[in-house]
Amino acid sequence: MPDCDTTEVVVVGRGMFGSAAARHLSQGGVDVIAIGPDVFDPDHGSATIDEHDVFSSHNDEARLTRLQDRDEAWAQVTARALRDYQALEDASGVDFHHDVGCLIASRPVGDGRNPDPIAHLRERGIIHEYFGSGDRTWAGRWPRLDFPATHGVAFEPSPAGYIRPKRLIAAQETLTRRNGGTLLTDTVTGVHRLGAGAGFEIVTAAGRHVRSSKVVLAAGAFTNFNGLIETPVDLELKTEVVVLGEVTPADTDELARYPTVKYLNDGDVLDAIYMTPPVRYPDGRSYVKMGANTCLDTNPADLATAQRWFRTATDDSYLELLQPSLQALWPDVVFTSFRTRPCIVTYTPDRFPLIAEAQPGLVVATGGNGGGAKGSDAWGAMAADLILGS
Numbered sequence: 001m002p003d004c005d006t007t008e009v010v011v012v013g014r015g016m017f018g019s020a021a022a023r024h025l026s027q028g029g030v031d032v033i034a035i036g037p038d039v040f041d042p043d044h045g046s047a048t049i050d051e052h053d054v055f056s057s058h059n060d061e062a063r064l065t066r067l068q069d070r071d072e073a074w075a076q077v078t079a080r081a082l083r084d085y086q087a088l089e090d091a092s093g094v095d096f097h098h099d100v101g102c103l104i105a106s107r108p109v110g111d112g113r114n115p116d117p118i119a120h121l122r123e124r125g126i127i128h129e130y131f132g133s134g135d136r137t138w139a140g141r142w143p144r145l146d147f148p149a150t151h152g153v154a155f156e157p158s159p160a161g162y163i164r165p166k167r168l169i170a171a172q173e174t175l176t177r178r179n180g181g182t183l184l185t186d187t188v189t190g191v192h193r194l195g196a197g198a199g200f201e202i203v204t205a206a207g208r209h210v211r212s213s214k215v216v217l218a219a220g221a222f223t224n225f226n227g228l229i230e231t232p233v234d235l236e237l238k239t240e241v242v243v244l245g246e247v248t249p250a251d252t253d254e255l256a257r258y259p260t261v262k263y264l265n266d267g268d269v270l271d272a273i274y275m276t277p278p279v280r281y282p283d284g285r286s287y288v289k290m291g292a293n294t295c296l297d298t299n300p301a302d303l304a305t306a307q308r309w310f311r312t313a314t315d316d317s318y319l320e321l322l323q324p325s326l327q328a329l330w331p332d333v334v335f336t337s338f339r340t341r342p343c344i345v346t347y348t349p350d351r352f353p354l355i356a357e358a359q360p361g362l363v364v365a366t367g368g369n370g371g372g373a374k375g376s377d378a379w380g381a382m383a384a385d386l387i388l389g390s
């Protein structure tokens with residue numbers, strides 16, 4: 001038998017949920033090994049696909065955060081995570097939170113698919129300023145933005161804004177390491193149960209073998225692939241494309257403190273637009289990012305299709321859909337370039353993250369449903385609590 005590392009808990013996946021789970025476990029004194037590959041950057045990836053390649057859903061530079069959420073249960077979990085951002089930044093020395101606030105624009109009746117998110121702000125008593133349809137006084141503060149006069153606009157102030165997902169993971173992992181946890185850069189290619197009460201053997205692409213009493217599977221969109229789980233969990237993957245509009249250095253400075261945007265637009269080709277102000281990307285340039293569900297989205301059902309989606313450049317038809325809406329939101333901003341990037345959203349049947357014991361000693365933590373980043377610290381904490389109690 002090959003040499004084996006042993007540990008109490010292996011966390012498969014060093015993404016948003018996994019890095020949080022590993023940090024909470026290590027902070028509780030649990031011996032933990034977290035295993036996951038480096039983040040793939042679609043702009044710099046190779047065109048070749050290894051049979052086990054996996055990708056993350058946090059592969060760009062900003063994720064919206066706010067107290068307003070899709071329902072009360074989501075809002076409570078997100079609020080718990082938001083409350084702890086500052087402590088996490090202070091303890092790790094890694095900044096990831098930009099509290100620029102969030103503008104939410106919706107018709108008073110929602111868009112026919114989604115209810116009016118501003119009603120949720122009112123119902124939960126979340127502090128906000130409201131500007132009814134036709135009241136454009138908000139434009140005095142954010143003159144470069146535009147919304148249709150049919151839409152009411154609410155401003156949710158700090159701590160709403162955005163987080164930088166890779167930096168949040170770096171904060172979590174700084175602390176996991178400091179707590180004695182181990183981080184391995186590798187891809188898991190099999191999780192094998194060793195028999196009742198005997199734990200698990202985890203095998204990796206690089207030929208490592210790790211034995212553990214328990215496993216947390218936090219592999220995002222790739223949970224049902226690579227032999228990680230005996231019985232697949234009920235997940236629907238959906239392709240998502242974001243457009244990045246490059247802004248000049250002068251506009252970067254001027255727009256940097258503009259709020260994030262959640263916008264229930266009208267129209268059949270885009271649904272539920274979200275946007276961040278200019279953020280610096282690894283290529284040294286600053287981009288406004290906008291995303292939405294589009295009429296071109298598809299549902300990859302197997303590993304090869306999901307891999308191809310991440311490795312293949314998104315074609316111009318996405319840009320044709322997204323670019324006009326981005327420009328309409330910033331009527332006088334001159335974007336110096338545009339690019340699109342692929343991602344995948346992982347949905348569960350009840351549209352709530354799946355944090356559950358799937359087999360004795362194995363907890364699954366996945367199903368961010370397109371909104372899991374902002375509360376990831378709390379979702380990971382739940383997975384850690386659950387595995388300790390299993």
Ligand SMILES: Cc1cc2nc3c(=O)[nH]c(=O)nc-3n(C[C@H](O)[C@H](O)[C@H](O)COP(=O)(O)OP(=O)(O)OC[C@H]3O[C@@H](n4cnc5c(N)ncnc54)[C@H](O)[C@@H]3O)c2cc1C
Pocket residue numbers: 012013014015016017018035036037054055056057058062063064065186187188189218219220221222223225226228240241242274291343344345365366367368369370371372373374375376
């Ligand atoms: C375009 C886009 C925009 C979004 N915007 C927002 C937003 O504004 N606000 C918000 O809150 N949420 C947002 N989300 C959702 C959020 O990013 C996800 O909910 C979150 O990333 C889910 O975390 P996760 O840990 O489940 O998955 P991931 O972050 O994808 O992490 C899973 C990790 O598991 C690894 N992995 C997979 N298989 C294996 C394996 N076999 N071995 C080892 N490692 C493996 C992957 O490499 C990955 O790093 C957005 C998602 C997308 C796609």
